[in-house]
Amino acid sequence: MAHGAGGHQTSELIDMIFKAHFDNPDLTADDAAVLTPPIGKMAVSTDGFIVSPAFYPGGNIGKLSICGTVNDLSCMGAKPLYLTCAFVIEEGFPMEKLEEIAEAMEKTAKEAGVRIVSGDTKVAGKGQVDGVFITTTGIGEITDGVEVAGNLAKPGDAIIVTGDIGRHGCTILLAREDFGIDADVTSDCAPLWGNVKAVMDATHELHVIRDATRGGVGTVLYEIAGQSQVGIRLDASKIPVAPEVRGVCGMLGLEPLYLACEGRLVIMAPKEQAQTIVDALKVCPYSQDAAIIGEVTEEQPGKVVMLTEIGTQALLPQPGGELLPRIC
Amino acid sequence: MGNLYVLDRGKERMITKKIRVYGIVQGVGFRPTVSRHAAAAGITGSVCNKGPYVEIFAQGEEKCVKDFLERLEKQPPKRAAILKINTEDVKEEEYGKFNDFQIIESEKTKGEIFVSPDIAICEECKKEMYDPKDRRYLHPFINCTCCGPRLTILDALPYDRERTSMKEFPMCPDCASEYEDPATRRYDAQPVCCNDCGPEVYLTGREERGRSAIIATRKMIHDGGIVAIKGIGGFHLCCDATNEEAVQRLRTLKNRPVKPFAVMARDVEAVKQECLVNEVQEEILDGHQKPILLLEKRKKSADSTGLCKSVAPGNPKVGIMLPYAPVQMLLFRYDDGIQMPDYLVMTSGNASGAPICRDDKEAVEELSQLCDLILSHDRKIRIRADDSVMDFYKGEPYMIRRSRGYAPLPMMVTMPWKGQVLAAGGELKNTFCIGVDGRFYLSPYVGDLEDLRTVKALQETIHRFETLLEVEPEVAACDLHPKYNSTVVAEELGLPVVKIQHHYAHILSCMAENDRKEQVIGVAFDGTGYGTDGTIWGGELLLADYHGFERMGSIEPFLQIGGDISAKEGWRIAVSLIYQQTQDKEQTMEIVKKLNLCSEPECKVLLAMADRKMNAVTSTSAGRLFDAVSAILGIRTKSTFEGEASMALEFAAEAYEKEIWEIDEPADGESDPDEEKKEPEDRLIMQTGSLIKYLTEKKTEGIQAEKLAYIFHQKLADLIICGCRKIRKKTKCNCVALSGGVFQNRLLLRMVEEGLEKEHFTVLRHHLIPANDGGIALGQAAYAMQYIQEGK
Ligand SMILES: [Fe+3]
Ligand SMILES: [Mg+2]
Ligand SMILES: [Zn+2]
Ligand SMILES: [Zn+2]
Incomplete structure (x- = not known):
């Protein structure tokens, strides 16, 4: 194919691919999509996606760009309605790959019940970007009276994760670097509106819902502990981690709690509701392995403590910074 | 001197001296001793326990006063540690004439503070304890001015019964009269008690108290069981060290496959059966501090009895100590006819990662899964004190863990420093240190701060020590490592924080222990520490003094x-x-x-x-x-x-x-x-x-x-x-x-x-301050002290 030559021609070709995949009644051909406003409050979220490699076991950057924004909306209790997306594509990026990305976006958007209503593509010179960058913006509708936020965690809350943790981060790590590790790990990337909906249908007593993306569950927990000024106590034996992920982490000396997820929620709700929530999650796709992993406490506000399998109460190291050995 | 004496003769005049004695001078029978010296020297005056020091007025002929002073210096009470004596001539008009020598009741004053570490049971008390005619026959809490708990029962100074955890126990009339009579061994001995008064041992969650609790404990150990036993500074887990099965079971329960266990032996002879013991070691083994000594195992024939293999597998040495609390003596010898082994495993009673348990709540929560019985008592432990661990180098003590019996005796540095500092110490084997002018009080062993419970113990113990030593630190010193929990503890104190590179702190601790003032080439060979360049250090050559250092190699x-x-x-x-x-x-x-x-x-x-x-x-x-x-x-x-x-x-x-x-x-x-x-x-x-x-x-x-x-x-x-x-x-x-x-x-x-x-x-090199991270708080504190001098 000879569409690498003229920038103009390339853009058109790309536009055609996307139009073919994103086709729906609301997708605009004009400068802006014109939409009916939702009945409830409106939630808007935007995110840029860069992932290297763009294709990995269990997904690609297209699927990720839909899930990321859909999940951000869902975590606010908003049903995702519309998405816009902007692409920056490196000159010479293979068309078949773009096609694959578009297909994944189409499929994921459909699953999430969200319509892509406006888009833009730019082609950047070789080396100016790495493959393809995608920015998505989502609009969602908040109809329910559920109020969740990072500063609403209360002592006595149970902490729930919706599935095994760290798979996305682990997958990317293995796809990026050839460690010679022979592990069958796929990304957990998934759109989670259905899961949030199921939880909200099960109970209105919810304090926090967060998706544990970059920095993993550990980072999210530290954020919430800080925002809500509460302590967090985890029971290591209850945290679901796939054996492959555990194995890779053991080899590399990494903590699964700090590996990114793209299809996992952290939920905090009064202890009494915990089992109801877990039961509701277990019948949904992507959250059959939901588990109660700990509780919110008054002690040690701002900190995350882990009851380890050998019975110690370790302070989970603060996220960020270098991985420095502390053992003397 | 002789000439002077002759010249002075004949015109002997009456003088009065005010004498202040600093050091460990409380609860060690100091005042009665002073009183005896006064009588022997033929002087009048008074002695008063002021808290930080003992104040003495000595009045008499010049040569008698001189004689008195000499006696004071040369024959202090056994367990006293005199660090400084200040004498001052005062006028008789000012203080009046003393007609006799009086012991005056405690009166609290501010000033330099010395807290006595806990002291192992003394020979006289041992004798009484095993004398069927004595009223403290087999008494698990027997003590006197020469022995017994000190730091671990202390709330505040001066060291008086009402400021210790003995205040809950009113004395019986017999004990009270001993306590008040300067002629007895128990005059002013704060923890004094007997079979009729004072604390009692019991088994938690069971009926047995006193005698029956001790017999049940002995039987359990004899039968191969594991018992948690409350001692002086915390609980131990105890089992028969000659019973392979019992030791293995303890290893499984404690999740400790090979790390050596400490052993308590019946007596010196029993130690000699198993280990090579030289004179210095024997003296320390049987001394009043009773640390765990790392002693070389004797080569034995395969079929010999004694310590079983799994006590310290694959290790040419074994950590061994003698009983120091009366209740520990009773484990070996009692009148119930049970034949007890000569060696017991005595390992710290703590859940993995947590500090040593000091009360029933902790013991029940953390130890009941690890043992068959818990032998406790109702004398509260205020401050934990793990056993000290001592190795030997060229025949001299070489401290591995400085805790019970040693902490919080201060290290004295002869620098002209003024001020108060707190150093939070390192992350593993944590101890902290409070510096007051040239005195540095290194705390008992706190533990590994990877565990939240140990972090809490650190915070709590820092607080206790500040109260006890009456200090308000001006700065907090800590390690440079951004992720150490000790650093976080220091930062949360609300004081200005000074961060000190780990290996520089090691070198400073060695300088402070040796009272070295000038520059040194510091060889810091260590595990890992955070370097000033963000990399990990640990095999360093530093050119260092109290002002700073340069990484030379x-x-x-x-x-x-x-x-x-x-x-x-x-x-x-x-x-x-x-x-x-x-x-x-x-x-x-x-x-x-x-x-x-x-x-x-x-x-x-x-x-x-x-x-x-x-x-x-x-x-x-x-x-x-x-x-x-x-x-x-x-x-x-x-x-x-x-x-x-x-x-x-x-x-x-x-x-x-x-x-x-x-x-x-x-x-x-x-x-x-x-x-x-x-x-x-x-x-x-x-x-x-x-x-x-x-x-x-x-x-x-x-x-x-x-x-x-x-x-x-x-x-x-x-x-x-x-x-x-x-x-x-x-x-x-x-x-x-x-x-x-x-x-x-x-x-x-x-x-x-x-x-x-x-x-x-x-x-x-190091002697009584550990070369490991248990010593770095001293180095941090010394640096902080120099640091505040420069700001002044
Ligand atoms: Fe060190
Ligand atoms: Mg976002
Ligand atoms: Zn005694
Ligand atoms: Zn009594």
């Missing part, structure tokens, strides 16, 4: 891969070091395979991580170097407890040294220590890399591991000595201070010390 930097796990798995460092030498993957894999360091996939992963610098930091940790050599030589590829691999390496080298005194030098001259190779780091690099290469080659050629372990020690010592020589040339500094956890390795210490002395260096 280090071992050759390598990649420490895998974060905290690399400290437990020496094979990781070994692979990294071999790869650094070969710079070739294939070759590395081949060597790794020959040495059987790890599996092929493991090796591949590690090499990939090395290439990508993934979870890998640049490190000059000497501790990790030892782990790596231990792995390369096939001694240990992993450690199940801290220091296991490097200890095993030391033992291997020592075993070799015992057999053979001469070693052949490395054939290739490439490791000539004086030859300096590239020094891109702008500092002297000790060529540990070529040493690794040499050892790897020789090991693959099949040379005996013990021999290579010995060569490693020898060559490393040479590199250190050579480094010091070069720094001396540059700086004219001739004094070397040796510190850091690696210097718990006595073979290396001896080689380095002797080598340096041969080159006419002055060498400072």
